[in-house]
Amino acid sequence: MDKQMDAAYYHLLHELQAVDFVLVELNLYLDTHPNDLKAIEEYNRYAVKRKELACAYEEKYGPLMHFGHSYSKYPWQWADEPWPWQV
Template sequence: MDMLKKIQELSFMAIELTLYLDTHPHDQNALAHYNIITQQLNALKQSYEQRHGPFIAYGFSPSAYPWQYINEPWPWQIEY
């Protein structure tokens, strides 16, 4: 659960920085921060998938055999 919360936090930061960089493309500090957040987010998602299976289907995450995205609980079904 803590891992999913951290993924949500990093995803929110990445989205906000993306929107900011759309209007401030020459802000080097914001871009550096975005790149750090993106690396952390990707590493955390990879760690989540190694423990619990695919985080997102539709070509974003590979799956072990058999197809694992249908395994429960799905990320939104976990109670906090």
């Protein structure tokens, strides 16, 4: 991994990771409390926030997920490092 990323890259990636953590925790909670409307609303708010953050990340830095979950610009961006899981 030779490419040095700017501070905004790491900030955005950190925000994504934090939102993903909240979504996992809310998902686990909702598995045992499926009728908690406030938790469902919170989950949905974070799901929207995650989509916005992921779109912002992918627009500026490239795809986050493979197998059709993220688009690639031309040329094929999966050859570009660092990949999100490498930092």
